[in-house]
Amino acid sequence: MESKRLIFTLHRVAGASDEERLAVLTEVSQRLDKLIASKLLPISSELTGQDPWEYRRAYSPGLQELIEAMTFLEFLSTGRLLSLSGGVRDRLPSGLLVSQFDYLLGVCDLSGELMRLALNAAAKADFDTPERVLAFLQKLLGCCETVPDRGPDWFPKDFAGKLETMRQSVEKVETVCYQQCLRCIEESNIQLPVVTH
Amino acid sequence: ASPATDSNATGIEAEFQLYLNQLAADLATVESVKATAAELTKLAQLPLQALRCIHRSCDTNSISKAIDEARAALQPSIDLLAKLGQQMPAGTYYKYHQLWREPVQQLCMAVTFISFLESDRLLSLEDAASQLGMAGDSDGGGGSTLHLDLEDYLFGLLLLASELARLSVNAVTAGRPDLPRRVADFARHLEAGFRLLNFKNDALRRRYDGLKYDMRKIEEVLYDVTVRKLE
Numbered sequence: 001m002e003s004k005r006l007i008f009t010l011h012r013v014a015g016a017s018d019e020e021r022l023a024v025l026t027e028v029s030q031r032l033d034k035l036i037a038s039k040l041l042p043i044s045s046e047l048t049g050q051d052p053w054e055y056r057r058a059y060s061p062g063l064q065e066l067i068e069a070m071t072f073l074e075f076l077s078t079g080r081l082l083s084l085s086g087g088v089r090d091r092l093p094s095g096l097l098v099s100q101f102d103y104l105l106g107v108c109d110l111s112g113e114l115m116r117l118a119l120n121a122a123a124k125a126d127f128d129t130p131e132r133v134l135a136f137l138q139k140l141l142g143c144c145e146t147v148p149d150r151g152p153d154w155f156p157k158d159f160a161g162k163l164e165t166m167r168q169s170v171e172k173v174e175t176v177c178y179q180q181c182l183r184c185i186e187e188s189n190i191q192l193p194v195v196t197h
Numbered sequence: 198a199s200p201a202t203d204s205n206a207t208g209i210e211a212e213f214q215l216y217l218n219q220l221a222a223d224l225a226t227v228e229s230v231k232a233t234a235a236e237l238t239k240l241a242q243l244p245l246q247a248l249r250c251i252h253r254s255c256d257t258n259s260i261s262k263a264i265d266e267a268r269a270a271l272q273p274s275i276d277l278l279a280k281l282g283q284q285m286p287a288g289t290y291y292k293y294h295q296l297w298r299e300p301v302q303q304l305c306m307a308v309t310f311i312s313f314l315e316s317d318r319l320l321s322l323e324d325a326a327s328q329l330g331m332a333g334d335s336d337g338g339g340g341s342t343l344h345l346d347l348e349d350y351l352f353g354l355l356l357l358a359s360e361l362a363r364l365s366v367n368a369v370t371a372g373r374p375d376l377p378r379r380v381a382d383f384a385r386h387l388e389a390g391f392r393l394l395n396f397k398n399d400a401l402r403r404r405y406d407g408l409k410y411d412m413r414k415i416e417e418v419l420y421d422v423t424v425r426k427l428e
Contacts, residue, residue: 146242178367
């Protein structure tokens with residue numbers, strides 16, 4: 001739940017000034033730390049000594065949402081993809097199992113948020129953000145497409161569906177950038193009316 | 198028990214033993230075909246990955262580079278297809294067909310995409326098959342050799358149509374407003390061809406239904422480009 005609120009807060013960055021941006025990003029980062037400390041640390045200590053895969057299904061959805069928030073924050077701060085080993089696992093309690101699948105699914109959901117970010121930015125006449133998002137997403141989609149969408153029982157069944165959603169998100173951003181491009185061309189071609197007497 | 202009943206019982210056991218042996222052999226083949234098919238599915242992505250770079254940069258150099266990379270990436274798939282052909286006993290093509298249809302369709306899409314990019318030409322089924330090291334549909338010879346099924350070829354073409362619709366949009370964004378017309382001309386011929394076909398109510402037909410949305414996108418992009426005189 002809190003992760004969803006964090007994501008919502010991060011969306012406010014679109015069209016904001018540089019100081020506002022910094023303020024929001026810092027705030028979210030702090031709230032993220034608090035969230036990890038308050039919710040995930042207890043889980044991880046409960047699970048010490050247990051087989052991590054046994055209880056994974058209980059906290060997996062929440063974890064994916066959190067990863068979505070973390071990667072979103074990272075993209076807005078640095079434009080880069082937060083990595084699993086360096087970024088995500090470092091910030092979370094070490095006893096907690098963060099599997100590649102949780103990361104993968106979280107990243108898929110991220111594409112939806114980035115799509116929303118791009119669309120909102122375009123609506124606010126921010127043309128820079130959609131382009132950056134597009135470059136990022138196309139690369140991300142290309143890589144996700146190399147992951148087999150089917151596997152053994154414990155392979156997430158919703159991956160194929162999320163991949164399809166990601167494709168649609170990318171297409172929406174592509175359309176937005178396309179329309180922007182057309183508009184730019186139109187505007188540069190507009191002749192100012194010449195007033196003659 | 199009378200001798201007659203005994204021999205009946207042994208007869209049934211022997212019968213079932215025969216089935217069990219055949220089943221075991223069959224399952225063994227299925228497992229090995231499945232393993233190769235899984236490998237093929239992975240490899241079949243690579244040429245497409247190379248080609249999809251075009252959506253970001255489609256100047257002439259980038260396109261040639263992408264085509265070269267895609268061609269190189271095709272070779273492992275072609276080799277694996279040959280291996281697949283050997284794993285299936287003669288006359289069992291359609292028995293295991295479902296296991297490896299998907300990667301074949303994607304490979305078909307890759308080679309037809311390359312043909313469009315290089316020469317705006319629609320690669321025929323025979324040519325596509327020979328590029329992939331398979332026999333064409335007509336010389337199936339009763340389904341004994343590994344051949345390119347007509348439906349898989351058609352499915353590949355429909356996949357290509359969707360990819361081209363996406364390319365149309367990105368070509369304008371990437372500074373190639375001349376591409377949408379080439380795509381539109383190609384796609385119109387493709388659609389005309391498909392309209393001649395009679396489909397049964399299966400996956401191919403459902404995929405074909407999506408073609409009209411791809412066509413609409415392609416026509417819209419062409420309209421946008423033409424009306425602004427961008428070509």
